[in-house]
Amino acid sequence: MTATAAEATAAALALGDDALVLSHRLGEWAGHAPVLEEEVALANIALDLLGQARVLLSLAGDEDELAYLREERAFRNLQLVEQPNGDFAHTIARQLYFSVYQRLLYGELATGSGEFAPLAAKAVKEVAYHQDHAEQWTLRLGDGTEESHGRMGRACEALWKFTGEMFQPVPGLDLDWPALEASWLELVADVLERATLTVPSGPRTGAWTAGAGRQGVHTEPFGRMLAEMQHLHRSHPGASW
Amino acid sequence: MSGSTDWPLWEVFVRSRRGLSHTHAGSLHAPDAEMALRNARDLYTRRGEGVSLWVVPSSAVTASSPDEKDPFFEPSADKPYRHPTFYEIPDGVKHL
Numbered sequence: 512m513t514a515t516a517a518e519a520t521a522a523a524l525a526l527g528d529d530a531l532v533l534s535h536r537l538g539e540w541a542g543h544a545p546v547l548e549e550e551v552a553l554a555n556i557a558l559d560l561l562g563q564a565r566v567l568l569s570l571a572g573d574e575d576e577l578a579y580l581r582e583e584r585a586f587r588n589l590q591l592v593e594q595p596n597g598d599f600a601h602t603i604a605r606q607l608y609f610s611v612y613q614r615l616l617y618g619e620l621a622t623g624s625g626e627f628a629p630l631a632a633k634a635v636k637e638v639a640y641h642q643d644h645a646e647q648w649t650l651r652l653g654d655g656t657e658e659s660h661g662r663m664g665r666a667c668e669a670l671w672k673f674t675g676e677m678f679q680p681v682p683g684l685d686l687d688w689p690a691l692e693a694s695w696l697e698l699v700a701d702v703l704e705r706a707t708l709t710v711p712s713g714p715r716t717g718a719w720t721a722g723a724g725r726q727g728v729h730t731e732p733f734g735r736m737l738a739e740m741q742h743l744h745r746s747h748p749g750a751s752w
Numbered sequence: 753m754s755g756s757t758d759w760p761l762w763e764v765f766v767r768s769r770r771g772l773s774h775t776h777a778g779s780l781h782a783p784d785a786e787m788a789l790r791n792a793r794d795l796y797t798r799r800g801e802g803v804s805l806w807v808v809p810s811s812a813v814t815a816s817s818p819d820e821k822d823p824f825f826e827p828s829a830d831k832p833y834r835h836p837t838f839y840e841i842p843d844g845v846k847h848l
Contacts, residue, residue: 546759548780548791555794640799647786 515683519626520571521587522683525725526616526627527567528588531578532733533609534560535740539596552644556606559637566630579744583727583734590724591673593733597666600652600659604666606645611698612677613638615691616684625685646702653706660707667703668711675715676722761810762788764795769802772847779810 537557544550568574591609596602617638620631652663678692700710714720721730744750759781765774777796782788788807797803816824 546781548782548787548795551794552791555799644790647790651783651787 518683520683522627522681523567523570524577525587525681527564527571527577528586529592529609529613530560530567531564532586532588532736533592533605534558534564535736536592536594536596536605537602540602545599553602556641556644559634559641563630563634563637570626575744579741580748583729583737585727586724586729586733586737587727588724588729589673589676590721590730590733591670591676593724593729593736594670594673595732597669598662599648600662600666601669603645603648603652604663604670606641607649607667607702608670608674608677608699610638610641610645611695611702612674612691614642615694615698616686619686619691620684623685627684649702649708650706653703653708663706664708667708668713671711671713671715672720673722675717675720676724678716679722679725681725759783762792762807763810763813764788764792765806765808766792766796767804769800774804774806782807785809 534557537553537560540553540557541550544553564578565574568577571577589609591605594601594605614635617631617635620627621635622628649663652659654660655663674695677695678688680686680688703710716722761779762782762785763779764777766777767774777792780788780791780795782791785807789805792805792807793799797805
């Protein structure tokens with residue numbers, strides 16, 4: 512199956528928006544991380560994601576226009592990545608869920624011959640590092656003190672309902688989505704178990720779960736995030752920088 | 753901020769891709785060796801490929817004392833026969 516041009520653009524937008532929005536969330540940590548070294552690590556991950564977003568959005572159109580002039584309903588990112596940072600455990604749980612997904616996804620795309628293969632081949636190395644970082648912290652927080660164990664457990668639980676959306680097929684990406692989901696569940700369960708955490712048992716898809724970001728329906732905190740991200744560009748439209 | 757017992761100091765040694773030996777690059781705080789290695793990669797190598805990293809807890813390093821510099825190093829410096837400076841180095845020998 513070959514993707515039509517419109518499908519390829521939509522797929523680039525979906526993946527690009529994921530990277531852009533999560534990058535912005537991680538950028539909000541600047542100056543607020545628990546230690547200096549972690550500050551650098553989070554900024555590093557944010558920069559990797561922003562790099563991916565730039566390439567992907569450029570495939571779909573003008574990167575600045577797409578980032579700064581679209582309304583909330585036109586964004587195609589997963590609801591998971593727009594979730595607020597919360598405490599450090601929430602940020603790590605979000606990173607764990609998303610980076611495992613991204614690594615599986617890019618791993619598959621890199622082996623194919625589609626138009627995303629070259630990008631995926633580069634990005635998969637970056638996201639392997641992101642996954643490792645999230646895994647390391649999940650283990651330390653989960654298997655740390657009583658307090659950190661509790662926080663990490665609550666964070667994994669709170670974000671669980673956003674994880675089903677990741678495996679809604681994206682038109683233009685010819686992948687075995689159920690197989691991707693099975694690998695994701697296995698990898699995440701393995702990390703959580705090693706971190707002495709319980710794998711959340713709540714629903715991931717269906718009623719009472721979140722997940723229509725790919726259709727442009729977003730959660731309430733996303734509007735505020737966009738307002739901040741787009742403020743300057745909208746105040747001075749057309750300026751070069 | 754965590755106490756220094758939770759986040760001890762580590763010394764970082766880097767060997768670049770074409771480098772011959774590990775060179776002391778700096779230090780950082782980390783909760784354990786695995787994290788020290790990852791932080792060192794971010795801080796000192798920018799994840800450049802083909803780089804080797806060593807991290808050592810600062811407490812494991814024993815240093816010579818600056819006060820005893822003279823008695824410690826003098827005796828070997830004033831005996832020229834201790835230094836292999838009287839040999840011609842063949843052209844083929846590199847990295848000496």
